[in-house]
Amino acid sequence: MSGSGVAEAPAPATGVETMTYREALRLAMRQELERDERVFIMGEEVGLFDGSYKVTAGLLDEFGPDRVRDTPISEEGFVGAGVGAAMLGERPIVEIMTINFLLVAMDQVVNHAAKIGAMFGGEVRCPLVIRTPNGAGNQLTAQHSQSFDGWFAGTPGLKVVAPANPADAKGLLKAAIRDDDPVLVIENLPIYKEKGEVDVDPDLVTPIGRAAVAREGSDLTVVAHSFATVRALKVAERLAAERGVSLEVVDLRSLRPLDVETVAASVAKTSRVLCVEEGWPSYGVSAEIAARIQHACFDDLDAPVERVGMAEVPLPYAKELELAAMPTEERIERAALQVLGLAG
Amino acid sequence: MAVIDRTDSPLDLDVDDLFGKYRTMFLIRRFEEAAERQYKAARIGGYCHLSSGQEAATVGAVSALEEDDLLVTGYRCHGFALARGVPPEAVMAELFGRANGCAHGRGGSMHLLDVSRGYYGGWGIVAGQLPIAIGMALSLVRRGKEQAVLCELGDGAVNMGAWHESLNLAAVWNLPVVFMVVNNLYGMGTSVERASAEPDIFKRAAAFRIEGERVDGDDLEEVEWAAARLLRAARQERKPAVLEALTYRYRGHSVADAGLAYRTKEEIEERRHEDPLVRTRESLEARGAPLEGIEALEAEVEAEVEAAVAYAEADAPPSVDRLAAGVYAAGSEEQFERMRPGSPAGEEELVFAGGLGK
Ligand SMILES: Cc1ncc(C[n+]2csc(CCOP(=O)(O)OP(=O)(O)O)c2C)c(N)n1
Ligand SMILES: [Mg+2]
DSSP: OTTTOOOOOOOOSSOEEEEEHHHHHHHHHHHHHHHOTTEEEEETTSSTTOOTTSTTTTHHHHHOTTTEEEOOSOHHHHHHHHHHHHHTTOEEEEEOSSGGGGGGGHIIIIIIGGGHHHHTTTSSOOOOEEEEEEOOOSSOOTTSSOOOHHHHHTSTTOEEEOOOSHHHHHHHHHHHHHOSSOEEEEEETTTTTOEEEEEOOTTOOOOTTOOEEEEOOSSEEEEEOTHHHHHHHHHHHHHHHHHOOOEEEEEOOEEETTOHHHHHHHHHHHOOEEEEOSSOSTTSHHHHHHHHHHHHTGGGOSSOOEEEOOOSSOOOSSHHHHHHHSOOHHHHHHHHHHHTTOOO | OOOOOGGGOSOOOOHHHHHHHHHHHHHHHHHHHHHHHHHHTTSSOSOOOOOTTOHHHHHHHHHTSOTTOEEEEOSOOHHHHHHTTOOHHHHHHHHTTOTTSTTTTSSOGGGOOBGGGTEEEEOOSTTTHHHHHHHHHHHHHHTTOOOOEEEEEEGGGGGSHHHHHHHHHHHHTTOOEEEEEEEOSEETTEEHHHHOSSOOGGGGGGGGTOEEEEEETTOHHHHHHHHHHHHHHHHHHOOOEEEEEEOOOSSOSSTTOOSOSSSOHHHHHHHHTTOHHHHHHHHHHHTTOOHHHHHHHHHHHHHHHHHHHHHHHHSOOOOGGGTTTTSSOTTHHHHHGGGOTTOOTTHIIIIITTOSOO
16 A cells, blocks of 8 residues: 555464554454454545554555445444444444544444444344544644543443553454444554554454553552553653552553452552543543442552543643643652652 | 636726735745744644645635624634734744744644634534534624624535534524635545545535535635625625635645645646646736736745744743633632542642633
């Protein structure tokens, strides 16, 4: 395909390879397109343009326009088309350029996709995948910098996963495609270029509903997902080196269903918790985690559960303002030290 | 393409008038070239969508606005802001994210605005500005004003539900709004032919029984003539309309897009023969404008753009302790006062301390 130069040769069946997050997503789609005729991709610029963020690069050439379908700018229309096709047993993967544009299709997601299984008494299912990145930090301003993860995770009938590294990107996307329910796969703009080791085995999926302990530690549990996990891991490294404290980072990976067990087991060990997210914390993912923890871990806690997220304003453009609003490593570190009782 | 009968034209642009409009077009071109350089030097962030090639459509339509008409656009809006008279230094300061930017450093390239000039914003969600324009037109009608709203959108926006809903509302409520479709043949990498079942976009107006007209968007006078007529009908007879301006963007979708994956270099070259700047300059010369005058104007504009960059560089960023400024109306602080206990880390300092409701 013109320009991209990223289309890889067919991957060997097994083995671990180093690849970027976007390549891992592409690998998952290629494998599932090969494996299952019912799988097809649609979205804006996914074909001829190679994908706005080049995730689908090369797939049009490989699978043709029936399997990799460019759409007009009509999110409500083609998300709904994904719902209808899924109801008849197709396995559509709908790409939404960024999660901000999913709002114009919110009705199809929340009022339609999420309702099918229940409204049809299980007679009809909706095995739809919606892939879309969240994220901020590039001065994209109020309408293009949002993370609505909590809104969707709060919707019964939907499943929501949010991989934070290439291995989980491949594994969770494959699990989502094979799942019989609508799954929102929340990708992340800054992570697309991150590299990691990926087991390319086409049969290997990451189960939905399982968190991962991304880093073991003993003094404080940081609960995060998506890009917040990347930030939390960096803070953990730094605090270990500079302050000699040991942070355990739990990467939720799956927001609905939510693996409270893994979070609670970590809190039982550390007795202190910091929840981090890229979205606004009020009524958000961290709010849900905090509520679960106070109930499941009441006797374990040595300090109130703390949260760090996006400052609760529409994101402004100026670099200085944007940076101040973001849940940066500095803000996470400060909050971590506070929960640890080490704040200067 | 619709045949335009020039004999009926309300425009008989005299040389001075044309001179001024050429100046604005030239300003837009040079301004955006400077913006691209600054973007590549990382002094401008976010997205930066250039409109090179679209200057005649922009200036023609904006010239047809009365002073008290309103303007709403999409995100490819540098030209619209400049044509509406927003000073180049205020636009450049906005691109730099500075306090004296026309959107207070909060909007950047996609969200230019100037309420004092009736410019209610560049908007970033495709077709999101259409229903807003409807509401503005409704308000004008409710107040008995003889004013109109010009709502700019791209060819890509006409396949959104908001387009259909807005045109229908405009028609059933007889609203003074002109939807100006800047048809530059592509929405990102998707050609109009691939995206639209009816690629003659102006014809879609017929579905709502409102007037639809297509013009050569690279012909300044043709655009202005049509826009003036449709805006007049909107103001005086409350007739909504669709004005489709056929043009071309020479550059990629944004500065980050080379713009070659979905079209050929030859196609771009061919379209450059229609360059509205060249065409307008030629008609200036044909009307007897002296070459030295045109060159002097161009030198003046170049200096103006340099001054805008210097102004933006020198201007200060907005102050961080006012992060939450404007988010809520004055008086809201008291309502939020009791939300403080248990605030997420940093929320006190970032949001409450600087004042929420101001
Ligand atoms: C609802 C929505 N979907 C997708 C996008 C991403 N996007 C931004 S611009 C654009 C293309 C729009 O093309 P067009 O309307 O022709 O305007 P042009 O860029 O040509 O000025 C797309 C798809 C968006 N901003 N909003
Ligand atoms: Mg276009």
